[in-house]
Amino acid sequence: MRPWFLLAVSALLLGGCAHPWNTVNVAPGTPREQVIAQAGPPVAIVALPGGGQRLQYSLQPLGQYAFMVDVDPAGRVVGSRQVLTELEFQRIEPDRWTLQDVLREFGPPARVDGVSSFHGQVLTYRWRDRANADMFYWVYVDPQGVVRRAHPGMEQRNDSDPRTR
The missing domain is CATH 3.30.1450.10 (Beta-lactamase Inhibitory Protein; Chain:B, domain 1)
Structure with missing residues (x-):
C-alpha cells in the first residue's frame, strides 16, 4: 500500500474524532450534548452570570489556544470563540x-x-x-x-x- 494513501485515510479517521478544535464556529442553537460529542469533555464547566454555562476547552499547558462555548440555561449554544488573543x-x-x-x-x-x-x-x-x-x-x-x-x-x-x- 502506498504511504500517501495511509496518510490520507489516517487524516480522515482523525478528522472524525472528538477534539477541542471542533468547537470553532459551532452554530448557535446547537445542543450542549452535541458539542460534547464533537469536542469531547471540556476541561471545566463554569457557571455564567444570568444562568448558563461556559464549556472550557483549553489546550494549555503546551497548546496556545483555549475555546469557550457559552450555553444558555436551556442547554443551547449561544456562541463560541478562541480566547487566547490580544x-x-x-x-x-x-x-x-x-x-x-x-x-x-x-x-x-x-x-x-x-x-x-x-x-x-x-x-x-x-x-x-x-x-x-x-x-x-x-x-x-x-x-x-x-x-x-x-x-x-x-x-x-x-x-x-x-x-x-
Whole structure:
C-alpha cells in the first residue's frame, strides 16, 4: 500500500474524532450534548452570570489556544470563540478583575508561579500573536485574589539546533 494513501485515510479517521478544535464556529442553537460529542469533555464547566454555562476547552499547558462555548440555561449554544488573543487579554482590568474572572474568561493557565518582586501568584498563558509569534501573557493576582497587573511577553526558546532559529 502506498504511504500517501495511509496518510490520507489516517487524516480522515482523525478528522472524525472528538477534539477541542471542533468547537470553532459551532452554530448557535446547537445542543450542549452535541458539542460534547464533537469536542469531547471540556476541561471545566463554569457557571455564567444570568444562568448558563461556559464549556472550557483549553489546550494549555503546551497548546496556545483555549475555546469557550457559552450555553444558555436551556442547554443551547449561544456562541463560541478562541480566547487566547490580544483583544481578549486587553479586556482584563487590573484592580477590578479577580482570579475567578480570569479563570472564567480564559480557563486554566499553562503555569502558576511566583516571583520575588510580587507577593502573590503569576498566571502564565501561552498564546500566539497576530504575527504568529509564540507569546506568554502574565496575570499577577494578589493574595486577596485581585488582579494587580497583566501584560504580554515573548516566549523565548533555547534551541541548540541552529536550523530551528
